[in-house]
Amino acid sequence: MEYLHGFDKKEQDRLIHQAQFLEPFVYAGVDLKKVNRLLEVGCGVGAQSKILLKRFPKLKITGVDFSAAQLHVAAQYLKKPIKDGKVELLQQDAQALDLEHKKYDAAFLCWFLEHVPEPLKVLKRVYKHLKPGAQIILTEVFNQSLFMEPYSPNYLKYWFEFNELQWGMKGHPFAGAQLGHLLKEAGFKSINVEFRPLHFDSRNPKQRSEFIEFFFQILLSAETQLLDQKKVTSDQVTKMYKEVALAKKAKDSVFFYSFARATAVR
Numbered sequence: 001m002e003y004l005h006g007f008d009k010k011e012q013d014r015l016i017h018q019a020q021f022l023e024p025f026v027y028a029g030v031d032l033k034k035v036n037r038l039l040e041v042g043c044g045v046g047a048q049s050k051i052l053l054k055r056f057p058k059l060k061i062t063g064v065d066f067s068a069a070q071l072h073v074a075a076q077y078l079k080k081p082i083k084d085g086k087v088e089l090l091q092q093d094a095q096a097l098d099l100e101h102k103k104y105d106a107a108f109l110c111w112f113l114e115h116v117p118e119p120l121k122v123l124k125r126v127y128k129h130l131k132p133g134a135q136i137i138l139t140e141v142f143n144q145s146l147f148m149e150p151y152s153p154n155y156l157k158y159w160f161e162f163n164e165l166q167w168g169m170k171g172h173p174f175a176g177a178q179l180g181h182l183l184k185e186a187g188f189k190s191i192n193v194e195f196r197p198l199h200f201d202s203r204n205p206k207q208r209s210e211f212i213e214f215f216f217q218i219l220l221s222a223e224t225q226l227l228d229q230k231k232v233t234s235d236q237v238t239k240m241y242k243e244v245a246l247a248k249k250a251k252d253s254v255f256f257y258s259f260a261r262a263t264a265v266r
């Protein structure tokens with residue numbers, strides 16, 4: 001199956017770094033203290049599962065992913081909690097999710113629906129696996145929101161092609177804006193969608209530089225594919241590198257990106 005970021009070791013390490021780096025933003029307002037059985041769909045290499053267990057040690061997590069390569073890494077990364085019976089990992093396509101246990105207390109999906117051709121199918125399947133009154137928590141991209149000052153045309157063109165590439169793979173780079181509709185269609189109630197800004201300027205230059213670099217690594221995760229498919233030229237890529245280097249140094253630079261957080265109840 002096609003997947004934007006690929007499954008190599010560099011990408012798997014990036015997922016672990018990403019989860020740790022964004023933890024304060026992703027977990028703000030997440031309270032799973034009263035939850036026992038948690039369904040984590042699109043668990044990848046287990047990067048979020050580890051954070052979830054650290055924050056909510058009582059959880060028992062079922063992690064689902066369709067990639068054997070990701071689950072293989074997750075099995076190593078979560079060796080102890082798996083041994084202790086705190087985590088089980090299952091290989092399934094989430095669009096046809098069918099688990100033995102159908103009464104989860106909550107579901108957690110993070111940076112996931114953007115990669116699925118039919119996100120509504122996933123949400124309908126998750127719905128079926130939740131207890132009435134159980135909460136679903138989603139964290140999703142909204143790639144339209146990226147902005148960087150000084151004006152960086154090659155960076156923005158590359159980003160456009162990055163999103164085109166994902167769109168061509170039947171992904172959803174703007175999924176964050178669709179969550180309210182999708183949750184409603186799937187039958188969920190008490191839907192709340194909010195956008196969380198990552199906005200850094202000269203007031204916090206260290207964080208600004210870290211975020212510019214962090215996003216740069218996301219862009220680079222598709223560099224080979226974009227070049228191979230001739231969606232960008234190596235000249236554009238070189239210019240984009242320069243724009244990023246400038247933005248990291250410039251006194252007045254600005255980084256802005258907003259992701260979406262949705263919660264709802266079955």
Ligand SMILES: C[S@@+](CC[C@H](N)C(=O)[O-])C[C@H]1O[C@@H](n2cnc3c(N)ncnc32)[C@H](O)[C@@H]1O
Nearest residue numbers: 015042043044047065066067070093094110115
């Ligand atoms: C960007 S990663 C996010 C992983 C994890 N949630 C995290 O935040 O670290 C997306 C994951 O979705 C998985 N995936 C993509 N499409 C899938 C599908 N249809 N069913 C199950 N997993 C899928 C990929 O294998 C990948 O591990």
